[in-house]
Amino acid sequence: MQAIAKKAVVVKSDKEEIVKVYEIGYLLVSSIPKEKVADITVELRNIVTNKGANIIAEEAAEITQLAYTMIKKVGAANIRFNEGYFGWVKFELSGSEIEAVKKAFEENPNMLRSLIITTVRDTTYLGKKAPAIARSEDVVAPEAPAVEAAAAAPVEVPATVEDIDKSIDEMVK
Amino acid sequence: MNSAKQCFFCQNNIRQIDYKDTEILKKFLNPHGRMVSRKKSAVCAASQRQLATAVKRARFMGLLPFVAR
Incomplete structure (x- = not known):
C-alpha cells in the first residue's frame, strides 16, 4: 500500500518538473490613465518572474480598438468597453506554477480578459x-461575377417588321 | 497545365499560426467574419486546424469579430 503511494508521489514530482513555454495575452481596461499602463505592465511581468519564469519575449500593452463591445462586471454595474490595452508575455515555466499565474492575472482589477x-x-x-x-497574394480566388457570364451569352436582337416580311417572302419563293 | 494552388502558410513558411497576426487571419474570413473553407482557400489540413484555433483565440481577445455586418 505504502509502495503504491510512494510511486504516485514520484510520478507527481516528475510532472511538476516539466517546463513548458507559455504565452499570456492580456487586455487591460481602457479607463486606466496612459501613464499608469507601463507600471501595470511591469506589475504583471513581476507576477510571472516571481514564480521563477524565464521571459522569452514580450510586448508592452498598447491601446487597441476591440472588434466587439466587452462587458466587465464591477460590483453591481456592467461597464462596457470598446477599447483596451493589449499586451503579451512569452515565458518558460513549470506546469505546476501556471495555475497560480492564471489566478493572479484574473484577480487583477484592471484586467478585462x-x-x-x-x-x-x-x-x-x-x-x-x-x-x-x-x-502579397489573394488567398481566396474571386468568384466570377454574374455580369460577365451574362455578357458572354449571345444577345438576341428583336426582329423588325421588315426582317419578318423578308423571311416570309423567302419562304414563299 | 495543372495549376494546383498551394497552402498559403506552407508557401510563406509559417509553421505556427499566431492569434495576434490578425492581418493574416483576416484573409481567411469572409465579410461576415466566418472562416473560409479549405476548398476555397486551398489551405492544407494541418494549417486549417491551426488557423481555426488562432481565429477562435483572436475572437476571444477582441482582435477579431465573432460576427460582422
Missing part, C-alpha cells in the same frame, strides 16, 4: 511583417 496558451520557443508572431505577407 487574459488568455494563457502553450506555444513554442521560436518566434511565431510576425508583427509588422504580417501585413506585407497578407498583401
